[in-house]
Amino acid sequence: MDTEALRSFVRAAELGQFQHAADELGVTQQAVSKRIATLERELEVRLFTRTARGVELTLDGQALLPHARSIVAGVERAITAVRPGSRALRIDVLGLRSAQAVVLHDYWRSHPETNLDVVTLRVNDPRAAVAAVEAGDIDASFRSVTDPATLPPDVQMIHAFDSPLELLVGPRHPLASARRLTPTQLRKHRIWVPGIAPRSEWAEFYDQLATDFDLRIDAAGPHFGDEVLLDTLADSAGVATLVGARDRYIWPTNYDLRRIPIVNPTLAYPLSLILPRLNPHPELRGIITHLGTLPRLPETVWLPSWATTPQRGDSDTANARRSQPRQR
Structure with a gap:
C-alpha cells in the first residue's frame, strides 16, 4: 500500500x-x-x-x-x-515543574533558536522510557536505570546533574523556623511522599535514603497532585515533604510554606539522561554541554549507591561532574 x-x-x-x-x-x-x-x-x-x-x-x-x-x-x-535533525528535539521529563524541565527551560531561554519539544511520557518504570528512546518515539529522557547493565546495546545513559533536596513544611511545623537542617534532625518527623511508584528509580532512592538516615518516609495514600499536597502541608503541624531545590512549586502567599536546605551531608537526587548511542539528535550536544556548566554541589553529598556506579556511555563532561563522594 x-x-x-x-x-x-x-x-x-x-x-x-x-x-x-x-x-x-x-x-x-x-x-x-x-x-x-x-x-x-x-x-x-x-x-x-x-x-x-x-x-x-x-x-x-x-x-x-x-x-x-x-x-x-x-x-x-x-x-x-x-534523520533526527529534521524535526524538533523531543525530550521526556518527569513533570513540567520538575528540576529537569526547569534546567531545559533555562537552556532554551539562552538558546531560543533550539527547536525543542518537552514531553512527559507519564510512565513510572524507567524501562518504558528506555523503550521509547530505542523506538525513536523520543530523542532522550531524564530518567535513570539503576542497573545500567540492563540497557539495550544501542541506548546509553549519561549523568545529567544532581538535584539537592529541601524540606518543605508549613508554618506550624516544628522545623519551620530552621534556616538549615541536617538529615539527623529529620529523624522521627513524618516525611510524606505520596505516589512513590513501585519499580521507579525514586522508589529505590527513598528506600536507601530512609535506611541510611533512619528516616520516616511515608508513601501512604494516593497522590492527588501537587496542589493537594501543598494544601495538606499548609494546614499540618506534623507533615513535611522533600522537594528538589530546582523543582518549581507555586502556592498562595497565605500558605507561608518554607523550603529548608538539607546539609551535612547535602541529600541529592541523581538525574541521568537516556539517549541513543548512535546518531543522537544534533541538538542534544548543546544541552549536554549546558548540563556540564551547572553549579557544583558542596563536597559533602549523599547519593544512592547506584548513582556512584560508573554509567555506561558517560561523556567526558558528565564524568567531570561526578566528583562528589557518597556519604553515609
Whole structure:
C-alpha cells in the first residue's frame, strides 16, 4: 500500500478539502485526487463524498482513518530515527515543574533558536522510557536505570546533574523556623511522599535514603497532585515533604510554606539522561554541554549507591561532574 496515498488521505480527511491537503503536502490537487483514487481502487471502497464545502469521509473512510494515521506515524518515526535533525528535539521529563524541565527551560531561554519539544511520557518504570528512546518515539529522557547493565546495546545513559533536596513544611511545623537542617534532625518527623511508584528509580532512592538516615518516609495514600499536597502541608503541624531545590512549586502567599536546605551531608537526587548511542539528535550536544556548566554541589553529598556506579556511555563532561563522594 502506498504510504504517500495514505498520507494524502489522512490530511484530506483532517482538512476537509483536497486543495488544502495538496497545499500542505507540497503537491497539486490533481496529485492528491489521483493518490486517493488509487487507494479507493485498491481497497474497493469509496473513502470520500463531495459536499459544497469540500469532502467528507464515508463510513469506510471513517473506519480506515485511525489505521491510516497509525501507519503514517510509524513511517514518520522510521524516517526520523535515521534523520533526527529534521524535526524538533523531543525530550521526556518527569513533570513540567520538575528540576529537569526547569534546567531545559533555562537552556532554551539562552538558546531560543533550539527547536525543542518537552514531553512527559507519564510512565513510572524507567524501562518504558528506555523503550521509547530505542523506538525513536523520543530523542532522550531524564530518567535513570539503576542497573545500567540492563540497557539495550544501542541506548546509553549519561549523568545529567544532581538535584539537592529541601524540606518543605508549613508554618506550624516544628522545623519551620530552621534556616538549615541536617538529615539527623529529620529523624522521627513524618516525611510524606505520596505516589512513590513501585519499580521507579525514586522508589529505590527513598528506600536507601530512609535506611541510611533512619528516616520516616511515608508513601501512604494516593497522590492527588501537587496542589493537594501543598494544601495538606499548609494546614499540618506534623507533615513535611522533600522537594528538589530546582523543582518549581507555586502556592498562595497565605500558605507561608518554607523550603529548608538539607546539609551535612547535602541529600541529592541523581538525574541521568537516556539517549541513543548512535546518531543522537544534533541538538542534544548543546544541552549536554549546558548540563556540564551547572553549579557544583558542596563536597559533602549523599547519593544512592547506584548513582556512584560508573554509567555506561558517560561523556567526558558528565564524568567531570561526578566528583562528589557518597556519604553515609
